[in-house]
Amino acid sequence: MVDIIVVLIVVVLLGFALKGSIKHFKGDSPCCGGGSGTVVLDIPDKKLDKPVLGKKVLKISGMHCEHCVKAVTEAINKIDGASAKVNLSENEAVVSYDRELDEEQIRRIVKDAGYRVVSIK
Structure with a gap:
């Protein structure tokens, strides 16, 4: 009986880990600064000093x-x-x-x- 409980706990923990990994790779993870769906950041354009080669x-x-x-x-x-x-x-x-x-x-x-x-x- 104890073995079944331990296995269930491990399965639940793996489920949470998998869910977190999926969120990370979709860009919704807080570690990527996400968490609220699509994020649009203001990235300024860099202007070159000379003509583009x-x-x-x-x-x-x-x-x-x-x-x-x-x-x-x-x-x-x-x-x-x-x-x-x-x-x-x-x-x-x-x-x-x-x-x-x-x-x-x-x-x-x-x-x-x-x-x-x-x-x-």
Whole structure:
């Protein structure tokens, strides 16, 4: 009888953990700053000093919500000569640049923000 009670407690705890994980990956988790559905954050556009030379498209893994988008945008925008537009539904960032960019620097700064660049085109 005690074994059944222990198993039921474990099942209930796993259920709560699964529910929390699903909310997190949908962007509704408080740890992502969510909790009230879709969140629209004010992310200012970064203006480049010189004319745009080109654009790079980064596929990024690990983004779950608009707070993740803001974190990636702010990280990339810290790079001199780079301006990012991040799209959560596409899991990508389009980076406009006015000078040559070091792709390893981009990968490193995105990683330092807690995400991973899967590819750069």
